[in-house]
Amino acid sequence: GENVEQHPSTLSVQEGDSAVIKCTYSDSASNYFPWYKQELGKRPQLIIDIRSNVGEKKDQRIAVTLNKTAKHFSLHITETQPEDSAVYFCAASNNFNKFYFGSGTKLNVKP
Amino acid sequence: EAGVTQSPTHLIKTRGQQVTLRCSPISGHTSVYWYQQALGLGLQFLLWYDEGEERNRGNFPPRFSGRQFPNYSSELNVNALELEDSALYLCASSPGAGLEQYFGPGTRLTVT
Numbered sequence: 001g002e003n004v005e006q007h008p009s010t011l012s013v014q015e016g017d018s019a020v021i022k023c024t025y026s027d028s029a030s031n032y033f034p035w036y037k038q039e040l041g042k043r044p045q046l047i048i049d050i051r052s053n054v055g056e057k058k059d060q061r062i063a064v065t066l067n068k069t070a071k072h073f074s075l076h077i078t079e080t081q082p083e084d085s086a087v088y089f090c091a092a093s094n095n096f097n098k099f100y101f102g103s104g105t106k107l108n109v110k111p
Numbered sequence: 112e113a114g115v116t117q118s119p120t121h122l123i124k125t126r127g128q129q130v131t132l133r134c135s136p137i138s139g140h141t142s143v144y145w146y147q148q149a150l151g152l153g154l155q156f157l158l159w160y161d162e163g164e165e166r167n168r169g170n171f172p173p174r175f176s177g178r179q180f181p182n183y184s185s186e187l188n189v190n191a192l193e194l195e196d197s198a199l200y201l202c203a204s205s206p207g208a209g210l211e212q213y214f215g216p217g218t219r220l221t222v223t
Contacts, residue, residue, distance in 0.1 A: 001170075006153075034211060034212075036214075042216070043201065043214040043215060043216050043217060044154070044201070044214045045214070046211055046212070046213065049211055089153060089154065091154075097159070097166070097167055098156050098159070098167055098169065099144065099146075099154075099156050099212075100156065101146075101153045101154040101155070101156075102153060103152065103153040104152075104153050
């Protein structure tokens, strides 16, 4: 089955800096890669996703890149703000059959 | 548009008991996914229902089961509760297979 690894487990950045979170996956058949943000005590919220036929996707300060050959994808947050502080999860799915989640990255943006 | 709802919000059960958790998807969504999130850990896929059928399940024992009703709401049943079943149980709905999912607020289950 699929195995998704996520790094780092914690990330601390200064407000205004960029943050990068990386995930690797094992199943080459995986073709959908969403990212979720989970604030303390709240539900995970989809922030961006990418499908395997695209190499990069951007939405304002957030971008995701996908390298199918190397089987890794990354979340990039630019100009970080304190409200970006949360736990971020990556996931991989094969035709939405099963979703495999990474272990999460706790991002702390220091003002 | 109302989001995904789950009930109850919190639940305390004793080891060996049975529990039923409920999920109402966003109106128009036909797919429901169930996940277990143990404290401080990631999400583990439990079950996927679409159009009333169980489409797939994760690596959980058979005492974890569920169903989806004609109105697309869903129940998750856990029999013979064990201490390690203590977790946040999240459901997510999707407009259909192959589309993004939206999470409910979760049910916090504590097994003592």
